[in-house]
Amino acid sequence: MITLEAIVLFLTYVIDVIAISIILITIGQLLLLLLRRALVVDSKKFPASKFFFHIFMKHVNVISNDSTREPKISIIPILANGLLFALEFECANAVLRLILVISSLFREGPNPDIYNTIIFFVGIFAIRMITSFTIKKFDL
């Protein structure tokens, strides 16, 4: 039987998958960026390799089509932004889980699952706040 708890739990799994995908996409973009930088260095030694990589990079939107010379992009803000974005999804997830936990608190009384969820909730928000604070503090 499909209950409200089951639906919310399913949604939390979906949000988890979204958060993981965002982190993977961010890491992928970073790898492409690093590859591009390596290409710039390598192309000085092997000019022929530049052409194929350039076409590939344009295809995956790492290089914009209209600019020939782009300003250097820092890697840390991209990674931190991706991480914060994924953490925001995890925040939404934690809030959803807490709704379930509090409902069960009134029905069944306190159980170890409640403490686990509270620890998860506090942990997620602590990481989120620290990351956000660090980005703002060091102006990344």
Added chain:
Amino acid sequence: MILDLNGLIPIEAIRSYYIDLITFGIDILAASVIIISVIMALISFLKILKNPIKDQTMDKESIRLRLARGILLALDFEIGSDIIKTMQIPGIKELLILGVIVTIRIVLSWSLSKEIDRHNKMT
């Protein structure tokens, strides 16, 4: 003459029923706000993937804060729901847990609103 209303009408049961109903409604509302915010953030994220990486960083920040606003709204609903739930607390342990959760939520709400204010001042 004192009239014993509790014996005639199950006031406690009626009150408990309505509190359950109202808090359940508020919980559903909060969950819906979160789910809608998540879906909108996901759609926006997929849209900005076409842009160059430098533009994506700025756009991601805007989407993230929009999602944070959604979470903030849901948290406000949840704090309201928790306050109503305190009317039918079964024991001191549950009250303590609820107190901790409400405190965490209030701290989170405060932090999120500060972050949104800071972002608004910057833009």
